[in-house]
Amino acid sequence: MADMLVPLLSLPSSAPVLDELKQQGVIVRRANPFEWTALRAFCEKNFAVTWADEACSGLSNKPVTTYIAIENGQIIGFGSYECTRRDFFGPTGVAPEHRGRNIGKALLLVCLEGLRDMGYAYAIIGGAGPKEFYAKHVGATEIPDSTPGVYHDLLAK
Numbered sequence: 139m140a141d142m143l144v145p146l147l148s149l150p151s152s153a154p155v156l157d158e159l160k161q162q163g164v165i166v167r168r169a170n171p172f173e174w175t176a177l178r179a180f181c182e183k184n185f186a187v188t189w190a191d192e193a194c195s196g197l198s199n200k201p202v203t204t205y206i207a208i209e210n211g212q213i214i215g216f217g218s219y220e221c222t223r224r225d226f227f228g229p230t231g232v233a234p235e236h237r238g239r240n241i242g243k244a245l246l247l248v249c250l251e252g253l254r255d256m257g258y259a260y261a262i263i264g265g266a267g268p269k270e271f272y273a274k275h276v277g278a279t280e281i282p283d284s285t286p287g288v289y290h291d292l293l294a295k
């Protein structure tokens with residue numbers, strides 16, 4: 139899968155989406171290192187062990203570079219940046235039963251704001267899956283000749 143480039147100088151604000159989610163009882167915030175086990179369990183259950191590894195590495199950054207979406211005290215989505223490589227967004231995921239509620243969009247925007255606040259003018263989405271999602275919400279474009287990117291020579295499952 140190809141990488142995508144996101145212009146951060148024209149990033150839309152996360153505030154309206156976060157406010158709307160808050161009214162529905164969904165909180166989007168940085169994860170805490172003491173939530174490591176819960177984050178790992180969520181990623182492994184819904185996605186992959188490798189995604190759990192990447193997302194949990196963000197818990198060691200200061201500030202933490204993994205965000206979570208919470209409803210009724212449970213993690214229902216996560217988004218990470220500055221994990222596998224500098225200036226990279228990902229992985230991210232929303233539990234299947236909570237998709238379509240703008241949670242993925244909120245996580246994408248807060249993570250990219252985090253990268254912008256670090257001083258980056260552009261961000262890279264590593265091995266982008268839903269390209270239309272990224273193009274639509276943050277103007278991401280595919281980086282030519284970016285396959286396989288950093289996800290190569292992978293361990294066998």
Ligand SMILES: CC(C)(COP(=O)(O)OP(=O)(O)OC[C@H]1O[C@@H](n2cnc3c(N)ncnc32)[C@H](O)[C@@H]1OP(=O)(O)O)[C@@H](O)C(=O)NCCC(=O)NCCS
Nearest residue numbers: 230231232237238239240241242243265266267268270271
């Ligand atoms: C991609 C993902 C994070 C999106 O999360 P989500 O909470 O369902 O998305 P949202 O509700 O925020 O979507 C908002 C908008 O994006 C669109 N959208 C969502 N997923 C999309 C996709 N895969 N492709 C194209 N558009 C998509 C929605 O239709 C919606 O459009 P609208 O604003 O016109 O109504 C989620 O589908 C997911 O977890 N997928 C599996 C993991 C994955 O692929 N992660 C990315 C790895 S690079």
